[in-house]
Structures are given as structure tokens and as C-alpha cells.
Amino acid sequence: xSPASQSPTRPGTAGPGAAGPAAGPITAGSTTAGRPSRTxxxxxxxxVGMGPGDPGLLTLRAAAELERADTVVVSRAxxxxxxxxxxxxxxxxxxxxxxxxxxxxxxxxxAGRRVVRLFHGDPGVVCGLAAEGAALRKAxxxxxxxxxxSAVTGVPGYAGIPLTDPxxxxxxxxxxxxxxxxxxxxxGSDATLVIFGAEGAVxxxxxxxxxxxxxxxxxxxxxxxGTTSEQETVVSTLQKLASDTKGMEAPAMIIVGxxxxxxxxxxxxxxxxxxxxxxxxxxxxxxxxxLSDQLRGYGAVPDxxxxxxxxxxxxxxxxxxxxxxxxTGRYEWVVFTxxxxxxxxxxxxxxxxxxxxxxxxxKVAAVGEQTAAALVEFGIHPDLTPSGQQSSEGLAEVWxxxxxxxxxxxxxxxxxxxxxxxxxxARLTELGWECEDVTAYRxxxxxxPPAPIREAIKGGGFDAVLFTSSSTVKNLIGIAGKPHNxxxxxxxxPQTAKTAEEYGLRVDVMAPKPSVSALAEALAEYGAKxxxxxxxxGDPLRKPSQMRRGARRRK
Numbered sequence: 001x002s003p004a005s006q007s008p009t010r011p012g013t014a015g016p017g018a019a020g021p022a023a024g025p026i027t028a029g030s031t032t033a034g035r036p037s038r039t040x041x042x043x044x045x046x047x048v049g050m051g052p053g054d055p056g057l058l059t060l061r062a063a064a065e066l067e068r069a070d071t072v073v074v075s076r077a078x079x080x081x082x083x084x085x086x087x088x089x090x091x092x093x094x095x096x097x098x099x100x101x102x103x104x105x106x107x108x109x110x111a112g113r114r115v116v117r118l119f120h121g122d123p124g125v126v127c128g129l130a131a132e133g134a135a136l137r138k139a140x141x142x143x144x145x146x147x148x149x150s151a152v153t154g155v156p157g158y159a160g161i162p163l164t165d166p167x168x169x170x171x172x173x174x175x176x177x178x179x180x181x182x183x184x185x186x187x188g189s190d191a192t193l194v195i196f197g198a199e200g201a202v203x204x205x206x207x208x209x210x211x212x213x214x215x216x217x218x219x220x221x222x223x224x225x226g227t228t229s230e231q232e233t234v235v236s237t238l239q240k241l242a243s244d245t246k247g248m249e250a251p252a253m254i255i256v257g258x259x260x261x262x263x264x265x266x267x268x269x270x271x272x273x274x275x276x277x278x279x280x281x282x283x284x285x286x287x288x289x290x291l292s293d294q295l296r297g298y299g300a301v302p303d304x305x306x307x308x309x310x311x312x313x314x315x316x317x318x319x320x321x322x323x324x325x326x327x328t329g330r331y332e333w334v335v336f337t338x339x340x341x342x343x344x345x346x347x348x349x350x351x352x353x354x355x356x357x358x359x360x361x362x363k364v365a366a367v368g369e370q371t372a373a374a375l376v377e378f379g380i381h382p383d384l385t386p387s388g389q390q391s392s393e394g395l396a397e398v399w400x401x402x403x404x405x406x407x408x409x410x411x412x413x414x415x416x417x418x419x420x421x422x423x424x425x426a427r428l429t430e431l432g433w434e435c436e437d438v439t440a441y442r443x444x445x446x447x448x449p450p451a452p453i454r455e456a457i458k459g460g461g462f463d464a465v466l467f468t469s470s471s472t473v474k475n476l477i478g479i480a481g482k483p484h485n486x487x488x489x490x491x492x493x494p495q496t497a498k499t500a501e502e503y504g505l506r507v508d509v510m511a512p513k514p515s516v517s518a519l520a521e522a523l524a525e526y527g528a529k530x531x532x533x534x535x536x537x538g539d540p541l542r543k544p545s546q547m548r549r550g551a552r553r554r555k
Contacts, residue, residue, distance in 0.1 A: 049148015055082030272299025
């Protein structure tokens with residue numbers, strides 16, 4: 001391992017790369033990390049479009065406005081949680097269900113607050129920009145408009161239907177939410193029609209277009225809950241559209257025209273391997289971040305539920321002595337068997353004013369790729385990681401024997417959990433090394449998740465659960481109960497599989513190598529094969545959770 005410097009900083013001194021003092025509390029009028037203070041731009045309302053449903057369609061400008069906002073005025077019932085995640089922790093959220101949105105925004109702006117008024121989709125398309133903007137102007141409140149991705153283009157894009165192609169270069173948007181549409185105006189050409197707000201009047205729309213001259217064989221598609229994990233698209237014709245889309249949920253959009261035929265070639269969202277699967281990830285948000293992102297890439301909806309809580313050791317003296325010994329040259333090797341161990345040592349380093357340069361001259365081992373990544377983020381490149389099984393056993397297999405001619409010191413530091421096994425220590429001792437096992441953190445069972453999560457686990461509301469260790473199996477069952485038998489059980493390796501089976505679970509998926517990335521990939525392959533089998537058999541596409549009695553079936 002080659003840190004940035006060969007001169008370690010001693011405990012109690014702040015080296016050139018040491019972290020500075022912790023920032024003090026932020027008060028109104030201060031500026032942090034480029035964020036303007038409340039008083040820097042008072043009394044302004046930003047009218048912001050948040051896109052048609054997928055939080056990933058939020059524009060960069062919209063995200064920046066949310067980060068700056070003191071107050072957000074929005075319909076909570078129509079706002080994805082991922083959108084409000086861009087706000088500061090102390091932001092004030094005002095629900096339009098509790099009052100006139102213009103009055104709510106005006107009152108906050110006149111109090112000197114930076115206000116964001118959030119609209120679904122684009123504020124200027126089937127939204128209240130005209131009325132609310134005019135009312136703000138009349139009230140003397142300055143405002144600006146941040147356009148969003150409109151459902152008019154966003155939903156067809158996610159359905160795999162282009163609104164134009166080389167043969168069809170015109171499309172027309174129809175707002176049918178108020179009824180009374182003169183379909184004669186839209187039936188005279190072969191322009192693509194995008195019809196919004198007709199969920200309860202599909203038959204009337206189809207009859208109106210046919211009566212106005214559109215052939216009843218004209219391709220038509222309806223997409224409900226567009227750009228969300230519940231999106232559903234049905235392709236039909238004007239003649240059969242009403243019967244084929246019966247029971248589909250609002251909001252929905254109808255597309256009429258020959259461009260609908262592109263869906264067979266361009267459908268990309270609803271055909272993802274785990275599209276719409278609700279996947280339980282029994283890890284903390286910090287641990288699960290990369291795994292959850294990978295699952296979202298496969299179309300899944302991850303739900304992070306921690307099964308263990310990490311706490312400091314009851315007495316810090318042992319870790320204090322270990323860090324001092326690390327700096328003064330007491331050890332030849334330091335072994336990290338988890339990301340939590342890396343975090344615990346890093347926190348101690350910060351407390352002492354140290355940084356990664358204190359590892360100069362030391363050899364560092366990591367139990368696997370996740371732990372190695374945490375070390376690299378710290379500024380340390382491990383010298384040894386197992387090439388096969390990523391576990392203490394795998395690390396023991398590749399550990400070199402002590403050689404008194406090559407190794408000036410035979411001592412190894414292992415900062416670990418209080419419940420760590422002795423397998424690695426036993427193997428290192430056999431190889432001639434002296435091990436110092438130090439409790440860097442304690443693991444305790446986490447508190448039970450909220451009642452709806454527990455009910456979903458036991459009732460089959462989850463399509464899959466990922467078990468990343470034997471302890472996650474034991475702890476999840478202990479705090480929330482056993483997953484329903486329709487839930488797909490995916491495990492990280494043989495030992496976890498054995499534990500799951502001991503608790504009466506059927507193991508459906510096992511990662512080819514013990515890494516969370518490989519586990520997610522294995523689950524995606526399982527989902528893709530399952531989907532292909534349903535299509536080949538001519539069966540309805542149904543998620544595992546829809547296999548339980550009483551579950552809603554997808555068309």
C-alpha cells in the first residue's frame with residue numbers, strides 16, 4: 001500500500017491533509033456549500049415542473065431550485081418521494097390539499113422565503129401555470145418558471161412509442177379531461193394524436209374518432225401510470241381499445257396512429273428484467289446505496305430495511321491503543337473484514353487529526369470488493385484481497401506465511417465486530433502471525449420496521465428479498481417475520497443459503513460469487529428467464545407478488 005506520504009502524522013496532531021474542525025450550526029442568512037441564504041434572494045416563487053412520475057426525469061435546474069428552497073408547495077398525493085429528497089432537511093412542505101396554493105406560496109414569499117411551487121409534468125401543459133402565474137403577478141410576488149419533462153413526450157417515450165417517424169411528422173395533443181371535444185377537428189389527417197384525461201371515457205373517444213372518419217383499425221395504445229414502476233401499456237385498435245383497457249388505472253394517456261406499431265421494436269422500460277419488482281434489501285441506506293442503484297437499473301423498486309444497528313464499542317480504550325500502535329509501527333498488517341470496520345477506523349483517525357498517510361509502510365488487506373472500495377475512498381489501496389471467495393475464509397486461503405527474513409514485524413491488527421468469528425485468526429496463527437483482535441464496533445439487532453413493511457414481508461407484498469449474509473436472514477426473521485412463500489429468495493453464497501434453508505426458506509437464486517453486485521445481477525437473470533418463460537407459454541406477465549391469492553393481475 002502506497003499512501004500519499006511516507007511521513008505519518010502522530011496522534012493528537014493535525015497533519016496537512018487532516019480534516020478541519022466540524023462546521024457549526026447554520027443559521028438564517030448564512031451561506032453554505034454555494035447555497036444562497038434566505039435573505040440573498042427573498043420573496044421569490046419558482047414554478048417548477050417535476051416530470052411525469054419518474055424522479056430521475058427531474059431537470060438539473062429543478063433539482064437546484066429544490067435544494068435552495070425554504071418552502072415547497074405541492075400536492076403530496078401526486079409527488080414521488082424521490083423528488084422531495086432533493087430538499088434540505090429543514091425545508092417547509094405545504095400541501096395544496098390544505099389550502100389555496102397561490103395563497104400558500106404568496107404568504108411564504110412575502111415572509112422572505114425562497115418558495116418552489118411544484119407541478120406534475122410541465123407547468124404549462126394541462127397544469128395551473130396560467131392561473132397561478134397571473135395570480136402571483138396580481139399579488140405582486142416575483143416568480144420564474146422552470147419547465148419540466150411533460151407527460152406528452154415523457155410517457156410515450158417510456159412506452160416505446162415515438163410520436164414522429166420518417167413517415168409521420170406531425171402529432172397533436174388533445175386535453176380531453178373536460179369532455180366536449182370536437183373530434184372532427186382531429187380526424188381529418190394522419191397526424192399522431194396524444195390524448196390526455198380520457199381514462200373514464202375511452203369508448204367515447206374511440207367512437208368519436210371513428211365517427212369523424214378515422215378507421216376503426218387505426219392502431220391505438222393506452223399507457224397508465226406512465227414513467228413509474230407501475231406503468232402498463234396496452235396496444236390495440238380504436239375498435240377494441242375500450243374493452244382491452246378495461247380496469248387500467250389513472251392517470252392514463254391514449255396514443256392514436258401508425259407510430260404505435262413501433263412499440264414492438266422500441267419497448268425498453270416495461271421489458272426490464274425486474275420491471276416493477278418490489279425488492280427488499282435488508283441493509284442500511286448507506287450500505288445499500290450502490291446495490292439499490294443497480295436494482296433500479298433493472299427496473300426494480302428497492303426497499304431498504306436495516307436488520308442490524310452498528311454501535312461504538314462499550315469502551316474506546318482498545319481502539320485508541322490500536323490506532324496509536326498503528327502509527328508507531330507496531331503492526332506489519334492491518335486487516336479490514338467489513339466496510340463498517342473501515343468506517344470505525346476512519347472515524348478514529350478524524351478524531352485524532354490523522355489521514356490515510358498514517359498507513360505509510362503498512363500492508364493492508366481487505367476481505368472483498370466492497371471493503372476494498374471503502375478503503376480506496378479513504379485513500380488507501382489494499383495490498384491483498386481474496387481472488388476467489390470474498391470472505392474471511394477466502395482471505396485466509398491467500399494469506400502469506402510469516403517470513404522472519406522478509407517481515408520485520410509479525411503482528412497483525414484486526415479491527416472487527418464484536419461477534420466476528422475466529423476462523424481467520426486461527427489460520428493466521430498457523431502461518432506464524434501474531435494477531436491482535438480489536439473490537440472496532442458492535443452489532444445489535446435493529447428495531448422492527450414499520451407495520452406496513454412487516455405486513456408486506458409476511459403477506460407476499462415483496463417480489464424478492466436479497467440476503468447478503470447469514471445474520472441478515474436471522475435478524476430479518478427476528479424483527480419482521482418470515483417472507484411469504486411467493487417471494488423470491490436470493491442469497492449471496494452457500495453459507496447464507498444454508499441458513500435460509502434452516503429457517504424454512506426456499507432458495508431460488510444464489511450469486512455465482514459472493515458480492516452484492518453479483519447477487520443483484522443473478523436476480524436480474526432469474527427475472528429475465530421467468531419473464532421469457534411466461535411469454536413463451538402465453539401466460540400473463542405476472543410478478544411473484546401477483547401470484548399470491550387475491551393479487552391484482554397485470555394484463
